[in-house]
Amino acid sequence: MANGRGRDRGEPNFDVPEGRVAAPGTLDLRLSRQDRAGGGVAASGRDGGAKRGSGNGGAPKRGPAGSPVRKPKKRRGSLLGRLVYGCVVLGLWAVIGIAGLVAYHASQLPPIDQLAVPKRPPNIAILASDGSLMANRGETGGRVVSIKELPTYLPRAFVAIEDRRFYSHFGVDPVGIARAVAQNLTRRGVAQGGSTLTQQLAKNLFLTPERSASRKIQEAILALWLEHTYSKDEILELYLNRVYFGAGAYGVEAAAQRYFGKPAKSVSLAEAAMLGGLVQAPSRLAPNRNLPAAQARAAQVLAAMQELGFVPAQDVKVALAQPAKPAGSRGGGSANYVADLVMDVLDDFVGKFESDIVVQTTVDTSLQATAERALTDELNKQGTRYNVHQGALVSMKPDGAIRALIGGRDYAQSQFNRATTAKRQPGSSFKPFVYLAAVERGATPDSVREDAPIKIGNWQPENYSHRYEGPVTLRSALAQSLNTVAVRLGQEVGPKAVVQTAQRLGISSPLQANGSIALGTSEVTPLEMVGAYGAFANGGTGVIPYVIATVKSADGKVLYRRGEGGLGRVIDPNAVGMMNAMMHETFVSGTARKGDIAGWDLAGKTGTSQDFRDAWFIGYSGTLVTGVWLGNDDGEPTKKASGGNLPVEIWKTYMSVALKGQTPVPLPGMNRWRKAPEAATTASVATAGGPEEILGQIFGTNPQPAQPQPRRRQAQPQDDRNFFEKLFGVGE
Template identity: 55%
Template structure:
């Protein structure tokens, strides 16, 4: 894509900067101060107010007459129809926000090589829109988002909502929502790092922690189960037990280490995903499971050059730090494969080895599936902007279906690769119960400095999105089979 006055003119108005009207020229001039914040897509009122200031300044400088100013103010700029549709504009807005931090003030036209694959972007948009078109009214679902990231941290597709032309708010990077059980992998990861294994056994039964009772979906309990089974079936009581064992602080540390950026509340209910996160950051935090334990910088921009070819920014080179040991990655991948094969995400399964986790917040306000292959990590969210409940939509339903549709198409013709890790389950009759320590909210956290590096791209920082007004914390995760 291109960036600059000419590029902005073609993007917003569908014509060359040589052909714009006075009102359109004023709007373009107004963008120079803050290209993203004053975008007519993101804030039409602010863009219009800024353009009127530009027109007044032109009159004061004698560049135009008072009559010309009045005429331009009463003739709003004509929008280019192609700009106001298409989910790729969510990506373009994010790139506009990131550019100043990468190359400083832009003095001329530049060319941006984005990491986003337009074919994948269209597939992602189609999968979200089709399901809402088919089931939205029946299930009270009005919005969805999808993010897909490769092992190097390059964002390959990002859809921020059902229709960019009606809402430019990017739910993928800006909407903080409760992830429900999609947060549980960080609980289990912390438990494995503290010495548990997928074969460790816990008693899945009703429990009470203070005034909190973490009920299972549907009130069903399974008695003695392995951790692998507990994660595949998304059993809330076991996740709560593990959080008490290792301590909420260890869970928070694990989540932040993997890529969660939002503030997290270190209490026991964190086991069920009560702290809000964005789809972009939750998806990025699953990437180390897919690439063998490394945390790459998440980026949308591969390279920036001038129109003459001079390189202003290049994301290539560098390395990503290891944030989780290979044996832990192997155990986590073994367990989360079970979610797709026998657990709550069976609708997501396809020909590639895949793993992931569903999530559903209380009363079906949010439904998630974040899953991955050795090729792509993709997160899907469905819900409503006002936080109203959907009609019994769980992560194993619409999100898993959208994920499946997108990933099948995205992997067409790509050679199959296995997930990292070689962990194998112990035969059931030889499992020895591990020693369960007393609850300790200040349990030591395993060291993450294991001195290994892997090639990856140092990338642009993830855009810091405005925080959505938080709903009161919910304390019961509602994830279950669909």
Template identity: 65%
Template sequence: MADRRGSGRHRREPVLDDGGAGVLDVRLTLDDRAGRGASKGRRAEGGPPRGSGPKRPKRRGRSILGILAYWTVVLGLWCAIGLAGLVAYHAAQLPPIDQLKIPKRPPNIAILASDGTLLANRGETGGRSIPLAELPPFLPKAFVAIEDRRFYQHFGIDPVGIGRAFFRNLSGAGVMQGGSTLTQQLAKNLFLTQERTASRKIQEAILALWLEANFSKDQLLELYINRVYFGSGAYGVEAAAQRYFGKPARAVTVSEAAMLAGLVQAPSRLAPTRNPKAAQARAALVVAAMAELGFVTDRDAKVALSDPATAARGHAGGSANYAADLVMDVLDDFVGTVESDIVVSTTIDPGLQAAAERALTDELAAKGARYNVGQGALVALRPDGAVRALVGGRDYSQSQFNRATTAKRQPGSAFKPFVYLAALEAGLTPETVRDDSPVNIRGWAPENYSRDYRGPITLRDALAMSINTVAVRLGVEVGPRKVVRVAQRLGISSPLQANASLALGTSEVTALELVGAYAAFANGGTGVIPYVIAGVKTADGKAVYRRAETGLGRVIEPAIAAQMNAMMRETLLTGTARKAELPGWDAAGKTGTSQEFRDAWFVGYTGSLVAGVWLGNDDGEPTRRASGGNLPVEVWSRFMKVALANERPVALPGLRGAPAIAAAPARQRSAEAAPPSDNAWIPPDPAERGLLERLFGIR
């Protein structure tokens, strides 16, 4: 009997095959192969029939899990290849990486008041760039807390943040979140447009990696807070702090910092000037995030939440912006093209500017509807031409049109001092008498405001009472061209029509040039060029421009200036501007009203300040009898009382210790002896009167 062990019949051992997970492969040893023959022989000699012994297991196919794993790997590889190609394509649309550089920030123009406080920022950004070192630590951290809390951990792209935002948005829990890091937002602001496309997001990610590789985290954060947009034309945290809170960024509180950080998500919707409740709600989320991350103490967080920030009332649309606009209009004449941040020092007194704004807006609020007056302007100068206050309208936030410097309106009788000055220079005196009676010039028959006539009247009284007939006669007498030259000599630059109606102020002028011309009376006869810029420096303090003493030189003889001052002082004492008298001060001026009460003016002055007020409507609609002697005088008086409250009274030039009417200089001649000037009219002999009556209609 054969030994079974010797036959090589060994037990088959199952072994896992490397080629497939879980597939059983039966491996036979060499002895197994040798024993097959014996087995066959036994079956032939009467052993068990074929197929009755143990069956060989069949090879099974791959499991579903294995197939999924396989195709997942394949699909992942193809996606990686496709993504790499997509990134390469969009990267090719960008400038070469080795040529990338941070775009230069547009220059800022900081405009300062005479005391060094900030009036406004101008330029594309609305504020200067400010280093992190100048800011309270909680301010930049507020942006990290709400916009990118893993800013200091990620490499420019934050997969963890993207995943968290995805699942949070998917679940609908809390506020919708985005996955962009601060670095990605910075990349978008620096290099890309604001369009929302997949292409831009890919380029944004590429640029974010480049930024992270070339700048430190603090450098990136500083770039971000100085470039991000906060709404209302403010780019950067300094511009935003000034715009919304009226203070520099270094002075903001925790609650204000939180509101600024919350703004960047939606500047228009969350602006505290437009939607304060939404802005405060967003700021509360920022404060909570800052406390959670340890950026502020719990005590500071409670204070910030209990006392939320509010926008500075009226700061954004303040009238100082009209003065700032004037600065920008003339700046090119002094410094040319601005290529870096500069600081402009001005002559504007912030106290006087605020007083001028209040005087104008409060009077219009109280009486504008009664007089049907919608707009106004106020200009105040020192007698040397330095602009101390300039208000170009009742509300800058509603209208940026500068009615003080740009609008040209008929000055009415406020133009008459130039006519009377020409008459005095032609040899007349304040005591010269002219006839107040109807006048007709080639069919034009101007009337007095009162529509009555006083007969013979001195020039002093005629100017004080604003008698139209006398002014017209004087204009024709000295010649309209002479009047034009006198006005231009004193600083009127607008075109003037040399005709008879010029004496009644029918040629249009701006408030600034009219007030500037009156400064020659206030300083005793020196012509001035109104100016608002005192100096310009670079941001690091290098002088670019410094104003030198300039002007138009002497334009009125001192004695004649004294006569004009005495005559216009009478306007406030007994004439059309009696409401404008300033107790304790020598003051002078002239009212003006244009045809159909469209424009109402008063320009008045002391020895230390000249101010002019215009009131009317932008569309030229007539007012309800607003004349120079009522509402403009009231605005002027209200302003001047505040402006001069802390100053020592100064006498008008030529009137200190002198009689009210100064004597005429010896060189003056009577009107009858004065030589004719261009287009001048000399009182005729009786034999000639008929011809002139036919030519001019004068009786």
């Protein structure tokens, strides 16, 4: 009965239990486990999942045979499943985090629709008169090149060593990153980087060199934009024109010129491999600094190119057998003085430009090289003996077109352009302006003036030899560079007239209109002096020296072309003839005898400033005007270097080459005033004097040419004069 009562008091269940059929007319109100709140989960959480009956005080439920029902086991997920589930959750959160990070850093960039590849700074290619490249100027160091101009192996060298999956990835290369990480973990140090060429380009175009996670994220974003906007070849072309190769060279053209002295389109396979390997570490792998390291890196590039099938094995074998070597240093060459001059004056001819331009100059590369050798060889040979450390040379056609310009002994050591910028006292080389002023007021080469002591206030100028000739012709006085005669002429015409004459011929430096102006005490530049002498060589037309012939855009459009120009007629033709006749005598019987070149009518004037601080010679033919200056930058006196020794020797060395093969032409108007042959012979015998006078020239304190007495010169043994001439050289 108890059991029966317990069942009658059980919880109502409105469903028919599974496997049973409700008796007709009965209502079972008991709840099954599934009917309870929580279902099976709630039931399984109590007493091992056994269902309690209310009629038996919570006794376990029994089966039909009275046996207890087994408690269901607690359901547990597998460990692997839980790990997978956790990974998925973490992965989702990671994606969300990365997306947020990318979105944040993308917000720091300009809007995508406003992104544009920044313009490359323009390059200025400076060419010689024959079209050959002399130098590049600008921030990049080389012009933009099209990938179509280049040999196929050149861009492939960069792909092989920097980004072998370049043509298959989408800007960021997960495979490459994974490979780089794996290799870096197995090697000491960082063996490889994971950046693609596109990422490197993005960094070069838009970002700073800063290394940070933020920059890498922005780099990846920009790489995706580049890949979406440009084709693979366009990206590679941009990369080749922007990547840095060291030594101020941006782009493959600048690098090829800098390291191999040739355009990028002409590099060999070995040179291309060296350029491809260089971008990894330009300062460490530069071939002009560390050739073994550069060649070893190039060998790695060649191996990668062969592995990828970019070049045949035979070509690689040849390249390895003949590794690339850098060309001779171009950065230290004198052509850079020309390039600097071009950059100084370029703004006068073209306005603002945003793309590459090409400047063709008037400079002859062979004459430039000849001038450089002539100057440096002489200084190397005799510079120490004479305590001369610097020099300059300017050579131009009579119309002012500069053919060679050397601004110093070594551009790599000093970029100061002494030819165009250094102002030094010209000494006696200034006297032609004094004589011209006198000629324009009635004097002639045969006019006579007194070579005797003269005093102006407290100033008493002396001749180089401290001796005086007495009455002399102007022709002889200029050839022998007599100071007293030049000062007398200066006083006759007036210092202001001397200054005005020099300025009319093109001297632009400030000149002091005083008595000493006749001896060249106001400072001028070599370029000014050579330009002024050009008027004598061309027959009287004032010269404006120029170095730029044309300026063109990269596509060939003419931006500037040199036209007819100059200062117009500045000397009367008759006066030109007289001046040329007098300065020709300098080569015949005067201070420039050692500079004479057989077959040519030459004219010029030597100059030496006070205390031998500056030594000059400016001479010319009918086709070329050349000036040489020697001295020291700090103004330290030389050891008796005068215009008649080292400068004349340099001048002759250069001019002998420059005039070779040309047909000699007469100097304008000179034949009318040429000295009679017999008189010239007499004068040539009476040039230097005997041993006593030669010693006076060598050890005198006033740097002007010796002027021994004519009668004494004739009486002196010729052998003695030649002996001292050969031993010491005849200075001014």
